[in-house]
Amino acid sequence: MLCDDLRCIYHIAAKDMRTYYLKPPAISWGMVFPVAWTLAFYLRNPSNFNDLVPGLIAMTILFSTTAAEAVVINFELRLGSIERLLLAPVSTNSVLLGKVLGGFLFGLLMTSMVTLGTALSLGLRPDLLSLIPVGLISLLVFSSMGALFSVVFKEVFEAQTFLNLPRFLMVFLCGVVYPISAMPEGLQRISQLLPLTYTVKGLHGAFSASPTSPLQDVIVLSVFLFLFVFPAMKLLRKRFE
Amino acid sequence: MNAIEVHGLTKRFGSFTAVDHVSFEVKEGEIFGILGPNGSGKTTTIRMLVGLSRPTEGKASILGFDLASGIIEAKRKIGVVPDSSNLYDELSAKDNLLFMAKLYGLPKKVREKRAEDLLEIFGLYERRDDKFGTFSRGMKRALTIATALIHDPKILFLDEPTVGLDVVAARNLRTLISDLHQKGLTIILTTHYLEEADLLCDRIAILVKGKFVRTDTSMGLKSLAEEQSVIEIAFRKEMSDLVGDLSARLPQTDIVLLDNSLVKIYGGDSSQVLKGAFEFANDHNLGLESINSIKPSLEDAFIKITGLSPLVMAKEKGGR
Numbered sequence: 001m002l003c004d005d006l007r008c009i010y011h012i013a014a015k016d017m018r019t020y021y022l023k024p025p026a027i028s029w030g031m032v033f034p035v036a037w038t039l040a041f042y043l044r045n046p047s048n049f050n051d052l053v054p055g056l057i058a059m060t061i062l063f064s065t066t067a068a069e070a071v072v073i074n075f076e077l078r079l080g081s082i083e084r085l086l087l088a089p090v091s092t093n094s095v096l097l098g099k100v101l102g103g104f105l106f107g108l109l110m111t112s113m114v115t116l117g118t119a120l121s122l123g124l125r126p127d128l129l130s131l132i133p134v135g136l137i138s139l140l141v142f143s144s145m146g147a148l149f150s151v152v153f154k155e156v157f158e159a160q161t162f163l164n165l166p167r168f169l170m171v172f173l174c175g176v177v178y179p180i181s182a183m184p185e186g187l188q189r190i191s192q193l194l195p196l197t198y199t200v201k202g203l204h205g206a207f208s209a210s211p212t213s214p215l216q217d218v219i220v221l222s223v224f225l226f227l228f229v230f231p232a233m234k235l236l237r238k239r240f241e
Numbered sequence: 242m243n244a245i246e247v248h249g250l251t252k253r254f255g256s257f258t259a260v261d262h263v264s265f266e267v268k269e270g271e272i273f274g275i276l277g278p279n280g281s282g283k284t285t286t287i288r289m290l291v292g293l294s295r296p297t298e299g300k301a302s303i304l305g306f307d308l309a310s311g312i313i314e315a316k317r318k319i320g321v322v323p324d325s326s327n328l329y330d331e332l333s334a335k336d337n338l339l340f341m342a343k344l345y346g347l348p349k350k351v352r353e354k355r356a357e358d359l360l361e362i363f364g365l366y367e368r369r370d371d372k373f374g375t376f377s378r379g380m381k382r383a384l385t386i387a388t389a390l391i392h393d394p395k396i397l398f399l400d401e402p403t404v405g406l407d408v409v410a411a412r413n414l415r416t417l418i419s420d421l422h423q424k425g426l427t428i429i430l431t432t433h434y435l436e437e438a439d440l441l442c443d444r445i446a447i448l449v450k451g452k453f454v455r456t457d458t459s460m461g462l463k464s465l466a467e468e469q470s471v472i473e474i475a476f477r478k479e480m481s482d483l484v485g486d487l488s489a490r491l492p493q494t495d496i497v498l499l500d501n502s503l504v505k506i507y508g509g510d511s512s513q514v515l516k517g518a519f520e521f522a523n524d525h526n527l528g529l530e531s532i533n534s535i536k537p538s539l540e541d542a543f544i545k546i547t548g549l550s551p552l553v554m555a556k557e558k559g560g561r
Binding site for chain 1: 291295313325328332341343344346
């Protein structure tokens, strides 16, 4: 049974990569947007580009995973294609995990390209023992967040619109645009409630001259993963009750 | 042996009961039709049986697998053709088949061969590399059925298989369904086309407002209508506003308006019906086009059993 579920999760993710992710809209949202954003900061202050790299990677993780994830499930629910998947010997939870894995794999591809590109061109040597766990758990967290928004809202445009709210809130409050320590206390507290804050913190640790342990960030991000993925599973199951 | 056993299956959406304590059995190798107008609960019944919706009450088993506890096992044995062709537009015909085959865990060689065989059988081999989104409705329907057969199921569920198809495509599809039946496949088919149920099904269950009102063979259902005379009268002029008057002239009959100038009259004494109809045509200066005494059809049986006008069904066909 577990084997069947794992097989289905993989094939659903592979199919989604092919039909949704490796397409211009997803690629532009997933890669072009963070690069353009970072370029704007670079042009403003070219000497500090190395400091922008963790932020660039964090935003690539956020936007690449949620680029299509936030609409894929919703879109397939409307077309009835999710039902097509559920006609196979697979549980609703596995279908959702397959969708999350699709966003994860696409995010991994985009993030790997951005990370390798910047690290090689700038001669950076991040601590891989910090970078990899923080990167992987973050990809899962934001892919699950996209999936949750996709099942919460009935319309595709609603999911995209409402996802922009936390997405841009996170971009502004995660410490990339403005240091968290320099924010008013209220905003500092809000930033502690946002998963991207821990991604940026973990990535800064990985790229710093004296790397710090990512354990705390990984634990907090794991909690966010559960907070996103379980309600998403429950809501999807509810659609088929 | 029964392929499917259903006991008291019920589905409620809030206070609305879509399917109300439905019970039936389907024997191995038979085509079992569920006939009813749109909104009668056909699709809801099928959705519960294939695991897409949880019953509020009742239980069912498919090839011995209980629906509540063994749905995943049951899914390995069934193929489902939903009422809409919901394959992936972006994938080719062959890739759609292969994708579903992968979900069922078919080994690579088996799925490749099975996909090619099905493309041949369904006449889609030449278009195997074309995207599903470019197909005509009939081709989409054919590929959707092919996809439901990719894992060689024992039971095939067909929900309104010919809806939206043109006459030729619908006829081809019915031939295909008959062929699958000949090969021993058990088929559950929902339809609101009376002629489709009559043509294809070994047994037919008539579903009205979520309840099975009668289950029998097509012959058995027709015999219920044989006890009464059925006369079809075509007038030369429109008379839809005058049905009340005609009804008043012909006591102990049921009159169904089939067209603005065409009626079917059920029951009553034939000679009295004819006499009354002549007088009616004369009094209203309608003229008579034709009068036929006809053998009861499934439509007649349906009317007698349900009390519904076949126009309700015809309207939902989109004029086909």
